[in-house]
Amino acid sequence: MDQIEALFPIPMMRSPALLPPELNEAAVASIRDAHVETNLRSDALFHTQVANPLENNLFQSIAELAVPKLVDFGVLLFGERLRWTVKEMWTNMLEKGGSQALHSHANSFISGILYLTPSHPACRTVFVRPPGGNDFSFRHHTRSAAIGPFNAGKYVLPEAEPGDLVLFPSYLYHEVPKNQGEQRITIAFNAIPDSLDCWGYRINFAP
Template sequence: MTDEVIGLFPIPLLRAPGVLPQPLVNALVDHFSTRALEHNNSSEALSHTRMLQPADSPLFVQAAALITPKVAEFGRLLFGENLGWAIKEMWVNVLDTGGRQAMHNHANSFASGVVYLTETHESARTVFMKSPGGHDFTLKNDHAGVTTGPYNAEKWVSPAPSPGDLILFPSYLMHAVPPNAGGRRISLAFNAIPTRLESWGYTLSFNA
């Protein structure tokens, strides 16, 4: 008999390369990079557009049409059923050299995602972290001789993306962007909700 290690209750994260074609990526950058006028408290070098619904921009309509099937695929992992999904808000982030995004999650949604619109310097790849004050041991084993693996790591750095690539994650998952040592980094972020959730006779319906 061979010992078996079973990963209990994993958190899904979906990576989908090339979801948005390059002409659409270019159009989003051209249109929204000058409209990211809302400053972020995390950094003076980080700004974003206001929260928009897909219908607010023809470019967002095109992007949402390509993203939503991936959200539905991801939603089946989260809830075990093919559900209708809607993107309820989208916005564009502009991170200049030296800018950073503090650790945060996304409220009032179930699935969140990022589409990278420009090249991303290695220093500014999205980092996902265990929630502070989680269910880990209070006493840690943390020194130079420790081998980091999926069961003791505190963070995971996403692979280097290309423009048009998508990542999807549960909205509760904490994430951040470290200080950007490269050039301007532009990304499209969004939140999505299912049309309904049902639990033994109780049904909740959601409207985007």
């Protein structure tokens, strides 16, 4: 019998309804009250400052909910239950017409997005297949071609509800297309393990 193996796949984890509604609403209210900064590449995307979650009770409660999920997801990346820290958090307020340019997150191993408001279908988070080498490449993308995990160039996250968490490896490039609906609010964060060990050669990370 034929067997197909998914070699070297990239994990992404969804945790539906991680944030209880009261915490979700408190976060939205606090973010709408906060001092905001305009994104450098879209004048309809606003951020609150990157914050150490330990300095803010609300963000700290949210980080505490995320940590067990980081431990689970970290097993997929590193094979062991490590100690994880959310080292920074920030918020994204995407107004109608705003978008988030393609990017990845440096100095981090797992990144997460918490969705606090519904997203218009046009502005779902898009994850992009890591580019290959520098050789010529060939594709067969037609209206009739079946697109799946082995040939797709992009993955559009299915609708995320308020309170949902999505975790992904920080190296994975992602973007948000132009928002065609109401204000969309998300919290994003970066997380690191205490240390990584390769046969006794240990690297420690500190937030």
